[in-house]
Structure formats: structure tokens, C-alpha cells
């Protein structure tokens with residue numbers, strides 16, 4: 001409930017306002033003198049003040065700073081029976097929000113109060129958003145990448161200092177989404193929006209509307225106009241995840257937006273300026289997609305003005321130590337969690353097809369299932385991935401023919417795509433044709449699975 005304080009020596013006006021607003025979700029307080037009003041401000045958190053200019057003990061304008069010193073968000077609506085521009089200018093200069101001259105109708109007053117309450121509400125929402133943004137950026141930590149000829153962190157800082165389109169490539173779970181956010185947080189647009197959209201998540205017929213917005217009546221069902229995510233990201237960053245899934249017919253349109261920084265909503269006349277930094281990511285080989293003509297060459301080069309490839313975890317095994325320490329600390333700050341002997345070496349011996357995401361999941365599961373504060377995550381790898389074809393390691397001793405029952409018994413070697421197709425069919429069967437569960441078991445994204453089903457003609 002909002003609190004409204006009326007400071008006016010006119011008792012009739014105080015009563016009329018109190019009466020008018022009673023039962024309208026307002027708590028009304030009234031005072032006829034300045035000193036008494038300030039005492040009320042000290043005791044209550046006042047949202048809106050109606051402040052008269054002539055009071056028995058002071059001038060309203062002089063009270064403004066004292067009122068705001070109790071709560072700088074209070075909205076002061078200044079009222080006076082002697083309107084002149086100087087008074088108004090002085091009141092606004094002293095921090096008042098609005099100005100009304102007496103006599104006024106109650107509905108005019110109500111309008112001013114509603115407007116002030118709305119501003120107050122927007123300021124509060126904005127504060128929460130700013131706080132969340134700051135917190136998210138502070139919590140967005142990128143662990144590892146300390147080794148390498150060119151320090152990866154420098155590369156990221158360099159990418160953050162530019163506004164050019166950026167392409168992040170790397171296997172699933174390597175940290176592309178995290179790095180996209182980090183680059184936003186390190187850049188000059190950190191206080192603006194970071195909008196993230198997964199191109200594989202929208203049905204093909206909706207993706208254009210999602211990206212570019214639409215006007216009322218543009219298509220059946222467009223009952224009102226809607227901003228697209230490009231417009232929402234105005235001034236900030238737009239993260240286009242799984243860009244390889246963007247339908248080919250929309251690719252020229254995206255290219256046009258990147259080139260001209262202008263969009264037109266579907267069914268719209270107006271050209272709107274958009275200035276969002278585009279960060280795209282993919283875990284498929286875009287060069288291959290270009291050669292197969294499913295991804296446009298020109299868009300590939302435009303998006304990848306700056307390119308960062310994130311190596312898989314198995315190629316930066318030194319990071320496993322730091323990541324384990326970091327994730328365990330995130331899960332439990334109070335207990336001293338450690339790893340059983342030889343655990344880290346065992347984890348370093350595994351090939352991590354799901355990369356950091358897989359490591360994080362295994363650690364979380366091992367923490368939940370722990371019997372003591374000594375974790376043994378490598379046991380879970382054995383339990384969870386008995387079917388995973390992988391190079392022979394201590395952790396993964398199964399050979400392909402051992403782990404996929406029913407693989408055709410050919411004399412010669414089967415082509416790789418046959419093995420992949422067979423393996424996918426096998427997992428689908430195991431998971432009752434549930435795509436999400438199968439994709440999870442295969443450690444690939446659902447969209448990658450769907451693409452593979454299509455290319456192998458698996459129904």
C-alpha cells in the first residue's frame with residue numbers, strides 16, 4: 001500500500017483528499033505544519049507528498065530537501081494558491097516531482113498522483129533490474145583458460161572492447177553462453193540489456209516474428225503489435241545461440257540488419273534503428289554448413305568478424321582442477337569438501353564429451369549422493385555412460401562392439417555415419433523415442449539430434 005502525506009494548513013482540503021483516496025489502496029497521512037510533517041517523514045516511508053507552499057511555520061519549497069533526505073525516492077507534488085512560474089521552477093529545482101496550482105479538481109489531483117505512483121513503481125523495477133544485472137555480472141566467473149600461447153582471457157577482453165559481431169564456436173557445454181554473457185559484462189554496454197535467444201528453440205514460422213517483431217494484423221493471431229528481440233536488445237547485446245539453426249530464408253534478413261542496423265517489423269511500414277551488439281554461437285561446424293549450402297557464406301563472414309573458438313575440455317585438462325574446486329565451492333561453502341585420492345587424475349583421464357556442463361553435473365550429483373565429505377565423481381561417470389563409445393581409458397574400458405548390442409557383424413569396417421545412425425536408433429529405443437532424454441544421453445542438444453534424425457532419415 002502506498003503512503004500519501006498531505007502537508008497543508010487547509011483542513012478542508014486535507015479532509016477532501018483523504019476522503020477521495022480512502023479505500024483506494026492508499027494510506028493517507030496529513031499534517032498542517034512543516035515541523036510536524038518532517039516528524040511524520042522520519043517515522044513513515046512516504047511515497048508521495050502533496051506539499052502546500054504557504055505553511056504556518058515555513059515555506060513548502062524549503063521543506064523539499066528535508067523530505068527527500070528521509071527518502072530520496074519520495075515524489076513531491078507541489079501545490080500553491082499563488083501560481084507563478086518562478087515558484088514552480090524553484091520547487092522543481094529543490095527536488096519536487098510535479099506542480100499543481102490551487103484550486104484544482106480532485107480528478108486532476110488523482111491524475112498527478114497516479115502518474116507519480118507509476119514513476120515510483122518504474123523506478124523500483126528499474127532498481128531491481130540494475131541490481132540483478134550487476135549481480136549476474138559479478139557472479140559470471142570464467143574459470144580456467146590460464147594456459148595457452150595467447151591468454152584466452154585477453155582475447156575475451158579484446159572482444160569485449162569492440163562492438164563488431166562476434167561468433168563463438170565450440171562443442172556443447174564448453175561455455176559459449178557463459179562467455180557471451182561475460183563479454184557483454186566486460187563491455188561498454190554492461191548496464192544495458194543482454195537478450196538471449198536460441199534459434200533452435202522457436203518453431204520455424206515464429207522465428208522471424210521473434211527476431212524482428214510484428215505490427216498488429218501482420219498475420220492471423222497478431223492481435224497487437226510486438227517488439228522483436230532486436231528491438232528489446234537496443235543499446236545492449238543480443239546473443240543468438242545455435243545460429244546454425246537459423247532457417248536459410250531468414251539469413252539474408254539477419255545479414256541486412258547487421259549491415260544497416262535497421263529493422264522493419266513484419267507488416268510494418270516504419271524503419272527502426274537498432275543498435276545491439278550481436279554475439280552468435282554454434283556447436284556445429286558452420287564451414288561445413290556453408291559448403292552444404294545450409295548456411296550463407298556472406299552471413300558466416302559477417303557474423304564472424306571476430307571469432308573465438310572455445311576448445312573442448314579434454315584439450316585443456318589443466319582446467320579440470322580449477323573447475324572442480326570452483327564448482328564444489330559454489331555448492332558448499334560451509335563444509336570442507338574434498339576429493340578421494342586419485343580422483344582428479346581419473347577425471348583428467350576421461351574424455352568429457354559434454355565438456356564443462358558434464359563435469360558440473362557429475363560433481364553436483366556426486367555431492368548430492370555423497371556419503372562423506374570426500375567426493376568420488378569418477379564412479380558416476382562409469383555408472384552413467386556405460387554405453388558411451390570412447391577411447392579406451394581407465395574410466396571407459398568398453399569397446400564399441402561391447403557397448404552397442406546388435407551392431408551389424410560386417411567383415412569390413414562400417415562407415416562412420418552407419419555407426420552414428422545405429423547408435424542414435426539404439427539410444428532412441430532405450431529412451432522410448434523421447435527426443436529430449438535421448439539428446440541428453442547422447443550429450444548433444446535436442447536440435448542437433450533433430451538435425452541428425454533428419455539427415456539419417458530416422459523416423
Ligand SMILES: Nc1ncnc2c1ncn2[C@@H]1O[C@H](COP(=O)(O)OP(=O)(O)OP(=O)(O)O)[C@@H](O)[C@H]1O
Nearest residue numbers: 141142143171172173174175176177178283356357
Ligand atoms: N570456464 C568456465 N568456468 C565456469 N563455469 C563454466 C565454464 N565453462 C562452462 N561453465 C558452466 O558450464 C555450464 C555449461 O556452459 P554453457 O551453457 O555456457 O555451454 P555452451 O557452450 O553454451 O553449451 P551449448 O552449446 O550446449 O549451449 C554452465 O553452467 C556454465 O556456467
Ligand SMILES: [Mg+2]
Nearest residue numbers: 176177178241
Ligand atoms: Mg549455450
